[in-house]
Amino acid sequence: MSATVRPKTSFVTTPRATLAPRPPAVSPSERGTPAVDIRGFSFAYGDRQVLRNLEFSIERTAVTAIIGPSGCGKSTFLRSINRLNDLIPGTRHQGDILVEGRSVYAPGTDLVALRQRVGMVFQRPNPFPKSVFDNVAYGPRLNRLVSRRDLPDLVERCLRQAALWDEVKDRLEEPATGLSGGQQQRLCIARTLGNQPELLLMDEPCSALDPIATQRVEELIFELKRDYTIVIVTHNMQQAARVSDFTGFFDRGELVEFDDTERIFTSPAHERTEAYITGRFG
Amino acid sequence: MTTSLASEPSTPPDVQESRSLELASYGDRVFRWLLTLGALFIPVLLGFLVYELWQGSRLAIGEFGLSFVTTSTWDPVAEEFGALPLIFGTLISATIALVIAVPLSLGVAIYLSEFAPKSVRQPVAFLISLLAAIPSVVYGLWGIFVLIPLLRTTAFPFLRDAFAFLPLFQGPIYGPSMFSAGIILAIMVMPYIMSVSREVLLAVPDSQREAALGLGATRWEAVITAVLPYARSGIAGAVILGLGRALGETMAVTMVIGNRHEIAASLFAPGYTMAAAIANEFSEAVGDMHLSALAYVAFLLFVVTVLVNAGARLLIWRVARGSGIGSKAL
Numbered sequence: 001m002s003a004t005v006r007p008k009t010s011f012v013t014t015p016r017a018t019l020a021p022r023p024p025a026v027s028p029s030e031r032g033t034p035a036v037d038i039r040g041f042s043f044a045y046g047d048r049q050v051l052r053n054l055e056f057s058i059e060r061t062a063v064t065a066i067i068g069p070s071g072c073g074k075s076t077f078l079r080s081i082n083r084l085n086d087l088i089p090g091t092r093h094q095g096d097i098l099v100e101g102r103s104v105y106a107p108g109t110d111l112v113a114l115r116q117r118v119g120m121v122f123q124r125p126n127p128f129p130k131s132v133f134d135n136v137a138y139g140p141r142l143n144r145l146v147s148r149r150d151l152p153d154l155v156e157r158c159l160r161q162a163a164l165w166d167e168v169k170d171r172l173e174e175p176a177t178g179l180s181g182g183q184q185q186r187l188c189i190a191r192t193l194g195n196q197p198e199l200l201l202m203d204e205p206c207s208a209l210d211p212i213a214t215q216r217v218e219e220l221i222f223e224l225k226r227d228y229t230i231v232i233v234t235h236n237m238q239q240a241a242r243v244s245d246f247t248g249f250f251d252r253g254e255l256v257e258f259d260d261t262e263r264i265f266t267s268p269a270h271e272r273t274e275a276y277i278t279g280r281f282g
Numbered sequence: 283m284t285t286s287l288a289s290e291p292s293t294p295p296d297v298q299e300s301r302s303l304e305l306a307s308y309g310d311r312v313f314r315w316l317l318t319l320g321a322l323f324i325p326v327l328l329g330f331l332v333y334e335l336w337q338g339s340r341l342a343i344g345e346f347g348l349s350f351v352t353t354s355t356w357d358p359v360a361e362e363f364g365a366l367p368l369i370f371g372t373l374i375s376a377t378i379a380l381v382i383a384v385p386l387s388l389g390v391a392i393y394l395s396e397f398a399p400k401s402v403r404q405p406v407a408f409l410i411s412l413l414a415a416i417p418s419v420v421y422g423l424w425g426i427f428v429l430i431p432l433l434r435t436t437a438f439p440f441l442r443d444a445f446a447f448l449p450l451f452q453g454p455i456y457g458p459s460m461f462s463a464g465i466i467l468a469i470m471v472m473p474y475i476m477s478v479s480r481e482v483l484l485a486v487p488d489s490q491r492e493a494a495l496g497l498g499a500t501r502w503e504a505v506i507t508a509v510l511p512y513a514r515s516g517i518a519g520a521v522i523l524g525l526g527r528a529l530g531e532t533m534a535v536t537m538v539i540g541n542r543h544e545i546a547a548s549l550f551a552p553g554y555t556m557a558a559a560i561a562n563e564f565s566e567a568v569g570d571m572h573l574s575a576l577a578y579v580a581f582l583l584f585v586v587t588v589l590v591n592a593g594a595r596l597l598i599w600r601v602a603r604g605s606g607i608g609s610k611a612l
Contacts, residue, residue, distance in 0.1 A: 084496060116498035126489035129512055139497040142507065188493070195497055 033101065035060040035199060035229040036081065040095035043073075043080055045088065050076045052253045053095070058246070063221060063230045065240035065261065068250035069276065074233040077250070078201045080104075081231070082118040083111055100198050116143045119192035121202045125184035127176035127191070132159075132168050135176045135187055139195035154194065161227075162190035163220050182213025186220060193224075200224065202232040206239065218243050237277055241265050249273045335584060338577030341570060350578060356543035358567070363575035365582060367543045371460065371553040372586065375535060376528035378464025378549070379471055384521055386468075387475035394476075395483035396505050407480060414473035422537030425466045430457040430538060433465070438550055453548040458540035461549040466534050471524035478523060482516030483509060518598040525594060529587050532557040556583040 034057035043051040050073045058064045066074045079085045081097055083104060097104040099118055116139065127135050136155045140146050146154050155172075159165040164186045168179070176187055185205060192200060202221070206214040221230060221243045234240050240247055241261060248258040249272075257264065257273045268274045275281055342350065346363060353364025390410075394403050434457040445451040486509050494508035495501070510517070532555075540552020541562060556579050567573045 082496060084492060087492075087495070112498045112500060114498075115496055120492075120496040122489060122492060122496075124489060126487070126493045128490065128493065128508055138494075138507070142503060143498050191493075191497065 033060075034058055035100060036231070037098040037101075038095075039098065041080065041097055042094040043076060043085070044092045046090045050253050051080070054255050056248060056255055056258045058229065058231060060229050061225060061227065062245040063225045063232060063243050064246045064248065065244035066231065066233045066248050066250060067235075067237060067240050067276070068256075069281065070235075072250040073253040074250050075203050078120075078203050078231060078233050081199070081201055082115050082120055083109075084115075084120065086111070112143070116145075116195045117197055118199045118201060119195055119197035121185070121189050121192055121200065121205045123204045124208045125181055125188050127179070127184050127187050129175060129177050131173045132176050132179070132187060133172040136190050136194045138191060143195060145194075145196060158190040158193040159187075161193050161224065162186045163216065163223070164190055180213070182209050182216060185209060185213070185217060189217075189220065189224075198229065200228045200230045202230065204233055204235060207235060214239075237265075249276060251276070332581075332584065335577055335581040339574055339581045341574035342578040345571065346575075346578075350575075351582065354543065354545060358563075358569060358572045361569060361571045363571070363578075365556070365575075365579050367545045368554050368556040368559050368579060369582065369586060370545050371463075371539065372529060372555040372557070372583070373590075374460055374553070375463045375467055375539065375555055376525060378461065379467035379528040380521065380525060382465065382468035383472045383475055383524060387472045387520075387524075388479060388517065390472075390476050391479040391483055392505055392510075394480050396501070396509065407477065410473050410476050410480075414477070418470065418531060418533040419537075421466055421470055422534035425462065425534060425538040429466065430462050433457070433462055442550070449547040450549050453546070453550050455550050456540065456552060458538050458552055459550050460539060460546070460553040463535045463539035463553070463555070464549070466538050467528045467531055470531060470534060471527045474527060475520045475524040478520035479513070479517045482513045482520065485516070486512045515598055518594075522591060522594045522598070526587065526591060529590060530557055530583070532561045536562055556580075556586070 036058035038054045038056055038058075041051060041054045042049065054077065066077060068074050076085060080093070081099065081104065085091055093105060096106070099114070103109065104114060128138065130138070133152075133155055136158050137151055140151060140154055156165060156169075159168060164183060167183060168187075171178075176184065179187060185208075189200075189205075205221075206217050209217065218239065221232065224230060225245075232240075232244065244261045246258065247261040247264040249256045249264065249268075249270075251272055257268060257270045259269070264273065265277060268277065342363065346353075350363065350365055351369065352366055354366045355362045355364045356367070357363070390406075394406055398406070434455055438455045438461070441451045442455065490508050490512050491504050494504035499507060535555050536558035539554060539558060541554050541558060542552040543554055543559075544551070546553065560576050560580055560583070563572070564576055567576060
């Protein structure tokens with residue numbers, strides 16, 4: 001796996017072997033290549049076709065929102081990018097997804113390396129019943145990203161990036177389950193950052209949070225997009241409008257429309273998009 | 283509610299409702315009273331049990347005092363009694379049982395809850411619960427006719443040759459021994475530990491597994507680093523349940539342990555446990571002192587069981603604070 005020929009970007013290729021530096025800021029010349037390239041991707045659970053021939057690309061260091069009615073395949077799409085759907089028996093797919101130029105579905109893909117590169121934040125905060133520190137250190141320890149000596153620095157950096165440091169710096173050794181729901185979700189984001197991912201997937205990260213905690217997470221997403229490519233699935237159209245740069249509208253497993261967020265919410269090209277964002281269905 | 287009733291007492295529907303409410307609350311009180319009585323019954327029964335044991339063993343306690351616990355003579359003819367070999371045998375056989383049973387049961391539980399295909403999970407879980415239903419005398423017979431001959435000809439000689447430097451595996455091989463008893467006990471407690479820890483593992487939310495897998499853990503790493511820590515207090519509860527069974531098991535143990543009042547360094551030597559001694563000797567005990575000594579042993583068994591359980595729970599409680607499930611149950 002680690003021996004694959006890489007393009008010039010120096011993202012982590014051998015996650016279990018070496019201390020990987022943070023990916024450098026993206027130079028303008030790389031702006032042209034998409035962070036995620038979805039190529040004719042279809043997905044089915046048994047006989048139930050969930051995603052149909054998706055074809056679009058996701059831009060680097062921007063927030064891309066996926067919206068659509070329940071059951072349209074938003075979450076399935078997100079979980080196809082880090083192949084978390086593999087856990088479910090009897091799934092089929094066609095086409096491919098490329099993350100930073102590398103195939104996700106090519107035979108022999110190292111799932112461990114993939115999931116280290118593609119971090120995921122879930123619908124409900126799911127911290128481990130370990131200390132705050134151990135939660136953030138989980139990924140780096142597992143994937144041996146940094147030496148034991150550098151771990152505290154990395155944990156602090158991730159907690160700062162997740163805007164949680166000031167609230168937890170005096171209770172790093174306390175169980176993470178004692179934090180509030182919003183803090184837990186930001187901790188889960190910090191935990192994902194601990195893996196130094198190339199891409200952040202967020203599956204309705206605010207759906208279990210109160211409005212104030214939601215606002216903090218949204219501000220955090222806004223901060224994080226300077227360094228990370230973010231794909232967020234959301235039920236909340238105001239949220240999509242607030243935090244995202246691009247929006248894709250899914251309906252019945254198809255990508256109906258994909259455009260600048262502003263365009264989608266002001267002058268959508270498709271009738272179904274307009275019907276959905278104006279609340280006529282979904 | 284009450285004020286509105288008082289202000290308009292003539293409205294029939296309200297009166298009707300208040301009457302049915304009163305009736306319900308009467309039923310509630312009776313029910314609550316019955317339940318409280320049921321709950322009270324347990325401490326009362328326990329107190330009575332301890333009192334009876336104490337009464338029965340007073341003669342022996344007066345005669346031997348605490349030296350009963352530290353001496354090894356057991357001579358009904360001379361009426362000299364010491365229970366140290368029995369206490370030793372109980373603790374050692376239970377320890378052997380747990381050392382063998384815990385890793386095996388956990389392995390099976392992890393396989394069944396995390397890795398086994400759907401078609402295997404239910405049937406195997408069902409078979410395990412069947413194992414728990416086999417009477418212990420059947421295990422004992424199986425021990426005498428199958429397990430002991432097998433151990434005597436294969437496992438014991440092998441262990442003696444391979445670990446000749448350890449006193450644990452030296453000396454003559456009879457067959458009935460502390461080790462045989464430990465193995466029988468392990469087989470008997472495994473169903474309990476397996477099925478409880480399987481339930482506990484199944485109760486670990488999938489979000490924990492997904493969190494670990496999503497961070498780049500393999501299936502196995504997810505089990506070790508996320509699922510097991512989340513379930514640790516529940517699993518510890520399962521182990522305690524097994525320990526309780528192992529300490530108190532009587533019939534199967536007495537059939538395979540050899541029943542000798544002696545402390546031997548070798549696990550191949552026969553031994554005795556408190557429960558086995560009581561069961562074996564009670565019907566044949568004629569002297570008052572012998573009977574009283576056996577009651578004293580029963581009293582000690584009770585004390586040892588309580589102490590071991592309390593100690594294990596304390597340990598778990600200290601280790602498991604903040605873990606996901608089961609901490610409330612302990």
